[in-house]
Amino acid sequence: MDYNVADLIYIILALPVIFSIVAAVNLLGKNVLHWLNRIFASAVAVAVVLLTLIFDPETPYIGEYIYLDALSMWMIIIIGTLYLAFAWTSKAYLDRDTNKRYGYLRRFGRLEGRFYALSHTFVWIMFIVVLVNNLGLMWVAIEATTLVSALLVAFKFTRTSLEATWKYVMVCTVGICLALLGTIIVYYIQLNFIGTDNPLDWLYLSRHSQEMNPALAKFAFCFLFVGYGTKIGLAPMHAWLPDAHSEAPALTSGLLSGALCICAIYVLIRNIIILMPAIGIDFISGLCLFFGIFTIAVAVPFVVVQRDIKRMLAYSSMENFGLMVAALGLFVPVALQAMLLHMFNHALVKYSLFYTAGTIMEEYGTKNMMRIHGMMVQVPKTSCFLLLSIVAILGMPPFGVFFSKFYMLYGFFTVDHPWLGVITLVLLAGMLIGILYHILRMLGSRPKRKSSGELFGYVDSLVIAGLLIFSCVVSAGLSQLTVLNNLLECAARIILGGVA
Amino acid sequence: MEYLVVFLVLVVFLQTRITNLKRAVVCLAGQSFIIAIACFFLGLSNGEGIHALLPGILTLLVKVLFIPGAIYHLVGKLKNEREILSASNVNYSTMAAAFFLVWGYFIVEKLMPGSVGRDIIAASILMIMTGLALMVLRKRAIIQIVGLITLENGIYLLGLLMTEGLPLVVELGVFLDVLIAVVVLVILTSRMRLSFMTTDTSVMKKLKG
Numbered sequence: 001m002d003y004n005v006a007d008l009i010y011i012i013l014a015l016p017v018i019f020s021i022v023a024a025v026n027l028l029g030k031n032v033l034h035w036l037n038r039i040f041a042s043a044v045a046v047a048v049v050l051l052t053l054i055f056d057p058e059t060p061y062i063g064e065y066i067y068l069d070a071l072s073m074w075m076i077i078i079i080g081t082l083y084l085a086f087a088w089t090s091k092a093y094l095d096r097d098t099n100k101r102y103g104y105l106r107r108f109g110r111l112e113g114r115f116y117a118l119s120h121t122f123v124w125i126m127f128i129v130v131l132v133n134n135l136g137l138m139w140v141a142i143e144a145t146t147l148v149s150a151l152l153v154a155f156k157f158t159r160t161s162l163e164a165t166w167k168y169v170m171v172c173t174v175g176i177c178l179a180l181l182g183t184i185i186v187y188y189i190q191l192n193f194i195g196t197d198n199p200l201d202w203l204y205l206s207r208h209s210q211e212m213n214p215a216l217a218k219f220a221f222c223f224l225f226v227g228y229g230t231k232i233g234l235a236p237m238h239a240w241l242p243d244a245h246s247e248a249p250a251l252t253s254g255l256l257s258g259a260l261c262i263c264a265i266y267v268l269i270r271n272i273i274i275l276m277p278a279i280g281i282d283f284i285s286g287l288c289l290f291f292g293i294f295t296i297a298v299a300v301p302f303v304v305v306q307r308d309i310k311r312m313l314a315y316s317s318m319e320n321f322g323l324m325v326a327a328l329g330l331f332v333p334v335a336l337q338a339m340l341l342h343m344f345n346h347a348l349v350k351y352s353l354f355y356t357a358g359t360i361m362e363e364y365g366t367k368n369m370m371r372i373h374g375m376m377v378q379v380p381k382t383s384c385f386l387l388l389s390i391v392a393i394l395g396m397p398p399f400g401v402f403f404s405k406f407y408m409l410y411g412f413f414t415v416d417h418p419w420l421g422v423i424t425l426v427l428l429a430g431m432l433i434g435i436l437y438h439i440l441r442m443l444g445s446r447p448k449r450k451s452s453g454e455l456f457g458y459v460d461s462l463v464i465a466g467l468l469i470f471s472c473v474v475s476a477g478l479s480q481l482t483v484l485n486n487l488l489e490c491a492a493r494i495i496l497g498g499v500a
Numbered sequence: 501m502e503y504l505v506v507f508l509v510l511v512v513f514l515q516t517r518i519t520n521l522k523r524a525v526v527c528l529a530g531q532s533f534i535i536a537i538a539c540f541f542l543g544l545s546n547g548e549g550i551h552a553l554l555p556g557i558l559t560l561l562v563k564v565l566f567i568p569g570a571i572y573h574l575v576g577k578l579k580n581e582r583e584i585l586s587a588s589n590v591n592y593s594t595m596a597a598a599f600f601l602v603w604g605y606f607i608v609e610k611l612m613p614g615s616v617g618r619d620i621i622a623a624s625i626l627m628i629m630t631g632l633a634l635m636v637l638r639k640r641a642i643i644q645i646v647g648l649i650t651l652e653n654g655i656y657l658l659g660l661l662m663t664e665g666l667p668l669v670v671e672l673g674v675f676l677d678v679l680i681a682v683v684v685l686v687i688l689t690s691r692m693r694l695s696f697m698t699t700d701t702s703v704m705k706k707l708k709g
Contacts, residue, residue, distance in 0.1 A: 136673070140676070143677040144677060144680065151684060157691050162688060166701060180655055180659075184659040184663060184666070188662045199666075199670075200670065
């Protein structure tokens with residue numbers, strides 16, 4: 001069968017929203033819903049694979065509202081992979097909640113439809129974020145992701161999840177409102193210095209970025225950086241991140257950490273590409289490096305003293321986002337490619353970590369790591385996956401994260417920031433010690449409660465193993481996978497300002 | 501236009517002093533109404549056709565009728581709820597608002613000397629800062645929502661003045677987002693009333709570190 005790029009984009013945008021309407025109506029039986037969810041997500045994944053194969057990175061697709069280039073293609077691959085993983089792990093997660101004696105779904109029944117409708121809408125809006133061509137619409141979509149995911153974070157409406165959601169909505173909405181102010185200033189610059197054609201169109205603006213007024217562009221960039229930085233979870237504005245990630249259902253935490261914050265980085269990158277020629281590289285690079293490394297520095301002490309397993313993972317996400325933003329501030333091709341690769345690796349590994357942590361939490365009935373002992377003896381398969389994913393996220397050699405972290409740090413030493421590189425390495429070492437200490441305590445020592453049997457079924461073991469192996473294969477064999485390699489090189493070129 | 505700015509500043513100052521939830525919501529509706537009139541005024545003086553009228557009509561529907569209506573309906577269900585503050589705290593908020601107003605004029609003079617909409621820009625900076633102050637300093641969920649809408653109104657007014665309105669699609673999207681945001685916040689507040697028996701956000705302090 002022959003498809004062109006436009007058809008595939010419409011398929012990717014249509015299927016999730018069709019399924020979420022079907023799920024929201026909530027007339028279907030539970031099993032039909034689970035299977036439809038898998039079928040729709042797999043169809044989207046197939047469309048993403050086909051799109052990757054036929055898409056030529058050098059010639060972006062330009063539609064009326066849609067713009068697809070190598071950078072957005074890479075984001076679609078990340079979101080599509082997570083979408084597939086979500087669909088194939090959701091049944092096991094929701095069933096576990098239903099079968100437990102005091103599970104939320106058991107008490108209230110038939111909430112699966114609502115959960116699926118919200119989750120698929122969430123993924124759909126993230127696809128929109130990376131596909132639209134207009135800075136204003138990107139803003140609208142990012143704000144919409146906050147609102148939809150807020151309902152997912154508060155899905156169980158417990159006291160702590162309400163608190164987390166309230167903080168999430170309030171902090172993120174204020175931040176995003178500042179980004180709106182930044183976008184308005186960009187539009188003002190466009191009206192006064194470039195012209196009234198193609199309002200806020202990304203491609204048009206990036207072709208005319210030389211004509212902007214430097215002072216106003218700097219003013220706009222400050223608002224945009226603070227606004228989208230709040231959504232990424234950069235250090236002084238990060239208050240919502242650990243709460244929302246730890247209180248959401250595990251599947252949602254995985255999507256939040258793996259895909260949503262990445263989308264915010266993507267929109268920030270789009271804005272940087274436009275504003276960079278006017279502002280100059282030094283200002284942007286300084287802000288990115290400072291806040292990136294500051295975020296890592298803030299995350300480390302919280303990991304070391306943490307008791308709550310999902311909060312610990314949330315702080316580990318913060319560390320990774322900090323590293324990505326710092327690598328973005330270096331503006332060299334090596335670091336930028338590594339950053340894009342790290343987005344992919346982090347998303348896959350963090351999703352599997354959150355899923356594993358959620359499973360352990362449900363079975364042990366506690367989030368407190370101090371109360372979980374001897375997992376290696378009682379649940380060998382689950383602890384094996386936990387250990388592998390933890391080792392992967394910390395950046396040990398056989399796994400994908402190693403390659404991306406290594407090249408990002410290599411970037412520090414190539415652009416005359418060796419001391420920043422050393423500081424980052426020390427902070428990452430602190431992270432490694434903190435996380436390994438907690439996890440090894442959970443895995444080792446003698447069990448103090450009765451075993452409840454193995455936690456993972458066949459399907460979710462396969463999915464988690466698949467995610468880990470996929471990230472490993474893509475990172476290690478990147479030079480052999482020409483399609484992805486071209487895509488990454490082209491995306492890094494776009495960030496550096498070489499728009500086709 | 502000058503009268504509008506005077507009324508706007510008056511309403512914002514009133515907002516810093518109100519502790520009764522119902523009156524706060526009515527005040528918010530009044531503030532949005534002034535913004536709607538400003539939209540019509542600016543829209544008709546700049547252009548014609550649907551794009552000139554649409555922001556005003558949308559503001560009227562969404563921010564004057566729907567949002568205050570939804571919050572008012574929620575407030576009706578709450579009993580014995582008012583912002584608990586000492587008189588000095590209210591006075592500090594008003595003082596802060598006065599400071600923001602002076603500061604707004606100062607910024608306008610510094611950044612865009614001699615611009616036409618000097619008063620409106622200062623008023624929108626006042627709204628942005630007062631909205632932030634309401635969200636940070638006040639404890640009641642309803643007042644925090646009012647602060648959020650005030651902040652949004654301020655940014656919207658600033659955008660309207662600086663760029664004569666965003667592109668149409670973006671404008672519609674922004675309104676949709678505000679609408680959904682209020683729906684989500686109203687859901688959360690009513691859930692909060694069920695689980696905590698109060699809408700005082702200062703009881704929520706379990707998540708730390």
